[in-house]
Amino acid sequence: MIRKTNLKIVFAHLTSRVKQTMVAILSVTFGISMYIFLNSFMNGVNGTQTELAFSTLAHIRVYNDLPEDRSNLLAGSFDQPTAINIRNARVIQYREGIRNSAKVLHTLAALPQIKAYTPQVNINVFFRNGASQVNGLLSGVEVVSEETLFKPSQYMAKGQWNDLGYRADGIVLGKGLAKKLSVKLHDKVMVATASGITRSYEIIGIIETTLANVDNAKAFIKIGAARQLLSKNAGYVTDIQVNIGDFDQARKVADKLRPLVDFKVEPWQEANGQLDAANSLRNILAVAVSFTILLVAGFGIYNIMNMTVNEKIREIAILKAMGFNGRDIIEIFLTQSVIIGMLGGVVGMALGNVISRIVNQIPFQIATLETLPIAYQAEDYIMASVFGLCTTFIAGYLPARKAANIDPVEIIRG
Amino acid sequence: MKSSTTNHLALSTQAISKYFYQPRTFQVLKEISFDVQKGEFLSLIGKSGSGKSTLLYVLSTMDTSYEGKLAINGQTLTGKSQNELAAFRNEHIGFVFQFHYLLPEFTAIDNVMLPALKLGKKTKAEIKKKALENLEILGIAEQATKPASQLSGGQQQRVAIARALINDPAVIMGDEPTGNLDSKNTKIVFDIFRQLAREHGQTIIAVTHDDDFAANCDRIIELSDGRLL
Ligand SMILES: Nc1ncnc2c1ncn2[C@@H]1O[C@H](COP(=O)(O)OP(=O)(O)OP(=O)(O)O)[C@@H](O)[C@H]1O
Ligand SMILES: [Mg+2]
Numbered sequence: 217m218i219r220k221t222n223l224k225i226v227f228a229h230l231t232s233r234v235k236q237t238m239v240a241i242l243s244v245t246f247g248i249s250m251y252i253f254l255n256s257f258m259n260g261v262n263g264t265q266t267e268l269a270f271s272t273l274a275h276i277r278v279y280n281d282l283p284e285d286r287s288n289l290l291a292g293s294f295d296q297p298t299a300i301n302i303r304n305a306r307v308i309q310y311r312e313g314i315r316n317s318a319k320v321l322h323t324l325a326a327l328p329q330i331k332a333y334t335p336q337v338n339i340n341v342f343f344r345n346g347a348s349q350v351n352g353l354l355s356g357v358e359v360v361s362e363e364t365l366f367k368p369s370q371y372m373a374k375g376q377w378n379d380l381g382y383r384a385d386g387i388v389l390g391k392g393l394a395k396k397l398s399v400k401l402h403d404k405v406m407v408a409t410a411s412g413i414t415r416s417y418e419i420i421g422i423i424e425t426t427l428a429n430v431d432n433a434k435a436f437i438k439i440g441a442a443r444q445l446l447s448k449n450a451g452y453v454t455d456i457q458v459n460i461g462d463f464d465q466a467r468k469v470a471d472k473l474r475p476l477v478d479f480k481v482e483p484w485q486e487a488n489g490q491l492d493a494a495n496s497l498r499n500i501l502a503v504a505v506s507f508t509i510l511l512v513a514g515f516g517i518y519n520i521m522n523m524t525v526n527e528k529i530r531e532i533a534i535l536k537a538m539g540f541n542g543r544d545i546i547e548i549f550l551t552q553s554v555i556i557g558m559l560g561g562v563v564g565m566a567l568g569n570v571i572s573r574i575v576n577q578i579p580f581q582i583a584t585l586e587t588l589p590i591a592y593q594a595e596d597y598i599m600a601s602v603f604g605l606c607t608t609f610i611a612g613y614l615p616a617r618k619a620a621n622i623d624p625v626e627i628i629r630g
Numbered sequence: 631m632k633s634s635t636t637n638h639l640a641l642s643t644q645a646i647s648k649y650f651y652q653p654r655t656f657q658v659l660k661e662i663s664f665d666v667q668k669g670e671f672l673s674l675i676g677k678s679g680s681g682k683s684t685l686l687y688v689l690s691t692m693d694t695s696y697e698g699k700l701a702i703n704g705q706t707l708t709g710k711s712q713n714e715l716a717a718f719r720n721e722h723i724g725f726v727f728q729f730h731y732l733l734p735e736f737t738a739i740d741n742v743m744l745p746a747l748k749l750g751k752k753t754k755a756e757i758k759k760k761a762l763e764n765l766e767i768l769g770i771a772e773q774a775t776k777p778a779s780q781l782s783g784g785q786q787q788r789v790a791i792a793r794a795l796i797n798d799p800a801v802i803m804g805d806e807p808t809g810n811l812d813s814k815n816t817k818i819v820f821d822i823f824r825q826l827a828r829e830h831g832q833t834i835i836a837v838t839h840d841d842d843f844a845a846n847c848d849r850i851i852e853l854s855d856g857r858l859l
Contacts, residue, residue, distance in 0.1 A: 221747040228735040534731045537692055538745045538793075539720020541713040625693045628727055629683065 222544055225535070226551045229524065237556065240520040244560025245567060247513025248604050251506045252568025255596040257575065258502035260589030262495060266463065269491050271366055272430050273484055274334075274457030275466045276473065278320060280313050281480035313337070314479055317453040323476050329460050329469045334361035335453035337442035343389075343435065344406040345397040352393060352433035354407055356442020365459050368423060368436070374401050375421030384441045387417035391424040392432035407435075407445070415445055506603075513560075514607040521553050521615040532619050533627035542620035549619050553612025554605070561604040565597055639704065640801055640833035641666040646688060646698035648681075658684050659696065660856045668800075669831040671823055673844040676853035682837045683728055685853065686805050689835065690725050691715045703800050720749050724794030728805035728837075732786055732793075734779035739765065741778050742793045749797055757796070764792035767822060769815070783810045791819060795826070802826065804836040808843065816843065 230237050314320060317335050324333050337356035342349050359381035363369055369377035373391055380386050387405060389397075399405055401419055408414045417437060424431055437445075443452055460469050466483035474481045485492040525532070532545060569592075576590040648659040658681045666672055676682050687693040688700065691707050694715070699708045703722060707715065719725075732741045742761040746752060752760075765771045768788040773781055778789065787810045794802055802823070808816040820843055826832040827848070836843070844850050852859040 219748075219750075221744065221750075224740075224747075225733075228733070232735045530731065531733050534733060535744075536716065537690070537719070537725055537727075537731075539716050539718075539748055541716035543713070544748075625687045628692075628729075628731065629687070 219544070219547070222548050223551065225548050226555065229528065229548070229552055230555065233524070233527075236520055236524070240517055240553075240556045241560040241563070243513050243516025243520075244557055244604060244608065245564040247509050247516075247607070248561050248564025248600050249568035249571060250509045251600045251603070252565055252596055253571045253575070254505055254509070255502055255599075256568070256572045256590045256592060257588070258498060259591035259593055259596070260576075262498055263591050264585060264589045265498075266495070268427070269488070270459075270463065270484075271371065271425055272427060273488060273491075274365060275460050275463045275484050276458040276470050277482045277484075277487070278314070278324075278456040278458060278473075278477060278479050279454060279482070313448070313452055313454040314456065315449070316451045317456065318451055320456060320477050320479065324456065324458060324473075327469075327473065327476075329465070329472070331459050331461055332361065332364045333456055333458040334358050334365050335439065336362075336455045336457060337439055337446065337448070337452065338454045339409060339442060339446065341410075342408040343393065343397055344408060345399050345403070348397050350393060350396050350433070352390075352435065354442065354445075355434060355436050356439040356445075357436050358439050362436075365457055371423050371425045373422045373424040375419075377421060377423075379420050380436060380438055383418070383420055384438055384444075385417055386420035386437070388421035388423050388436040389419055390431040390434045391422050392428070393435060394419070394422055396432070405435075409445060413445060413447075417441075510603050510607050513604075514611040517553055517556060517608050517611040518614060520556075521549060521612050522618075524552070525549065525615045525619045528619075529622060529627055532622050533624035536622065536624040537628060545620040545622075546613070546616045549616035550609070550612050553608050553616070557605055557608025557612070560608075561601055564604070565600060568600070638668050639665050640668045640670065640702065641689065641835070642701045643689070644699040646685070646696055646700065648684060648688060648693075648696040658856050659688070662698070662856075662858050664851060664858060666801075666833055666835065668833055669827050671827040671834045671848045672836070673847040673850045674835060674837045674853065675839070675844055675850060680853040681856040682853055683805050686803055686835070686837060690723055690803050691719055692725075720745060721797060722800045724797065724799035724802040726787070726790050726794045726802070726804035726807040728809065732778035732781075732789055734777065737775050737777055738770065738781060738785075738789045739774040741789055742796055745793060746796045761792065761796060764795055765789070767818075768792050769818065784812065784815060787811060788815065788819075791822075795822075798830070799832065801833045801835065804834070806837050806839065808838070808840060816840065820846065 321333065321335065324330050335358055339354045339356070341352065341354045343352055357380075359378060363377060368388075372388075375388065377388065380388055387407075389399070389405065394400065397405060399419055401422060403419050404416050405419055406414055406416050423436070439453070443450065446452070460466060463484065467485060470481045470483040535545065572590045572592065575588050578588045579586065580588045642665045644663050646659055646662040647657060650656050650658055662685060674682050674685070684693070688696050691700070691702075694712075699706065701707060702718075705718075707718065710718070733744070736744070739758070739761050742764060743757050746757040746760070747754070762771060762774060765774050768791060770785050770788050773785055773789075778786060781789065787807070791804070791807055794804070808819050811819065823834045823836065827834050836847075838844050
């Protein structure tokens with residue numbers, strides 16, 4: 217508890233030099249508002265980036281992978297002393313895709329962390345229109361659950377995504393792919409699989425996501441049509457795409473899922489290191505910039521508190537002569553800087569919010585954006601107050617300690 | 631256990647020496663030993679530069695870099711921590727500086743109340759009443775609510791004396807406490823000290839250049855070149 221007598225001295229100090237107190241408060245206000253604005257902006261950018269990336273990328277992918285270590289498949293099957301000689305080892309895949317997906321989907325449905333999932337049959341194919349031929353990916357999708365995960369309907373340049381559900385012979389082409397093939401809505405396009413099967417589909421939609429690898433090389437058909445193309449049974453899928461609540465938890469959920477299913481469980485970070493790295497780098501940058509700003513604000517308080525201590529050195533000596541101890545003096549000056557920090561912090565948060573709102577109005581028409589993105593997160597405000605208080609505490613403590621160590625005799629002697 | 635001889639001693643020093651090392655080593659106090667009885671009114675005189683203020687700072691416990699031993703009210707204070715000494719000063723020592731030192735942002739009465747508020751043994755109302763009484767005795771009650779920075783030198787000095795008395799300290803030390811006062815007010819302060827010593831058993835140690843003031847005390851001790859005569 218701060219003693220009332222000390223508090224009285226604090227208020228005398230704060231009110232006797234209003235201008236100085238204001239400057240100190242303003243330096244905190246500046247630091248906190250910039251912290252809030254920069255983090256909101258950075259989070260807004262990160263959010264937009266992630267939203268774009270996850271428009272085609274699931275948080276976790278479940279698929280049938282080849283065994284990882286292919287060098288000695290017999291290890292473990294024989295006792296140690298047995299000599300084993302394998303020559304020209306190769307893996308013969310006797311099980312393609314996920315043949316009976318119902319069991320896996322059932323497991324997924326039971327996990328509370330998993331928000332949504334969609335099975336896919338992905339096939340590498342050639343798209344053909346007359347003489348033009350393009351290598352690409354044909355994705356057989358479940359129209360409804362694909363929509364809940366990736367919202368492809370948002371990106372439809374032409375046609376309706378839902379129509380795919382009613383047309384076994386319908387196909388949705390990426391915009392760039394359509395251009396390469398010189399086809400347009402309602403034209404026919406030929407699809408040829410690796411095993412030589414060819415089928416013709418009618419283009420019922422054109423999709424434009426602004427992601428080159430989708431727009432230029434991907435097409436969607438109904439999952440049943442894809443199974444038919446491969447002559448597979450109704451349970452066959454190649455991939456199950458899974459979304460969870462918080463994509464940052466993908467690794468954790470993947471680790472949980474792994475023992476429950478027989479297939480490869482791959483969190484998005486494993487297959488998309490560059491995305492993960494970009495996110496991390498942006499976060500590091502935001503942290504570095506915010507800390508620099510807080511440091512500058514901290515120096516502001518430090519300077520002013522130092523000045524105050526130098527100015528009040530005679531008063532400090534008198535207080536000590538009258539029996540105030542070092543702890544009282546620290547309390548007095550620390551309280552002073554914490555009050556400055558709190559006032560500056562509250563005003564700074566309000567100002568940061570206002571700046572963010574203004575920036576959020578600035579037009580910026582690129583990709584799916586219309587204005588500069590801002591994320592309003594309570595965490596930023598909490599962190600700002602925590603860091604702000606820590607900074608003022610440290611910035612106030614150093615001058616306060618100096619004040620506490622003043623030798624009253626030296627000052628009073630004159 | 632304290633012996634009966636130390637029991638009625640307000641203050642006692644044993645061979646107190648002090649050195650200054652800047653600009654060159656110089657012994658300012660030389661083996662000073664003396665005792666002061668409870669209720670004694672003592673004057674400390676000596677030429678300018680003889681070490682009177684320096685000795686008073688040692689006696690007030692503010693200055694701890696000395697050799698020898700200091701005891702007040704039978705309590706040995708040499709070697710105690712700064713915090714213990716601060717608490718001791720607050721309760722048992724009233725100090726009037728050579729130059730009046732008040733907190734300029736506070737009113738006269740707030741300055742007087744501060745040591746008592748710090749001690750926290752009485753309610754605020756009681757403290758305020760006593761502070762007003764003190765100011766009244768010193769003839770500056772009408773200045774009570776003025777900021778200290780707006781008082782004249784003599785007024786400030788009287789506020790400082792009122793402040794030194796607020797906690798009824800066992801020992802009151804003054805470094806030329808009447809240095810800024812006219813003869814009328816000097817007489818008032820002298821009479822207050824006289825009365826405190828006689829009726830309340832409080833001990834007064836006052837540095838003074840005023841021969842009249844000194845002559846009317848119980849005892850005079852004189853410093854010369856850091857040595858007690
Ligand atoms: N901080 C210091 N460093 C070095 N020497 C000092 C210091 N303070 C005081 N002195 C010296 O110590 C001696 C005693 O000083 P002190 O202030 O105690 O004198 P004084 O008797 O109070 O004089 P006055 O009557 O003028 O107030 C003087 O010679 C002074 O120059
Ligand atoms: Mg002196």
